[in-house]
Amino acid sequence: MITAEGLRDLLEVRLLNERQAIVWGAKKSAGKSLNYIRQINDKMDLLNLEKNADVKKYLKLNQLFHFAVYNLSQNKVLMNTIEAHWLQAGPVLSLRRKEPKFVPGHHNHREIIDQLEKGNGLAAADALERNIMEAHEQIFAILDKSDLKDRAGNRVPA
Incomplete structure (x- = not known):
């Protein structure tokens, strides 16, 4: 069971790794057309x-979309790290699916x-980072409505 504290820790590590993948990917994709990534976003x-x-x-x-962007870094070790973090975050991030009104969060993709x-x-x-933070803010709001407990079993705010 993930706690709000654990999710915040995971968020910090994700931001470090995923930002780095983007920085490295930008060096390798400068001046190139990323139409295949645009097509993914258009489908969304x-x-x-x-x-x-x-x-x-x-x-x-x-x-x-995110993995296509991160793969631009051409760094397999970093990609394995990002994938491991997504596997940890996935079940919690999918909580957004259960909300009565799903709010899309990809308006930063074009930028x-x-x-x-x-x-x-x-x-x-x-x-x-804005994209990831917006998704996590939605998750923390969902968790805040739930009966979230810390590792000791105490109720904690998201």
Whole structure:
């Protein structure tokens, strides 16, 4: 069972690794067209998030988008680390699916792509961080409504 504290720790580590992947990826993708990543994002735009099936598809496309971006770094060790963190975060992040109104969180994706194509790794990493933080804010709000406990079994605010 993950606690709010554990999720915050995981978030900090994810941000370090995923920002680094973006910075390295920007160096390798500068001046290149990232149309295949744009196409993933375009598919996310077209989904009807009123349908549960499309929410599941949205979350899969979101993961595909992020991993396509991180793979630009061409660093297998970093990719394995990011994948391990996503496996830990996945079950908690999927709580968003159960909310009565699913709120999409990919409006920063276009900026990430644009900045990567320009080779501006720091700006792309900043857009990525906003993207990740918005998703986590939604999760913390969901957890705050639940009966979240720390490792000692005490109720804690998210």
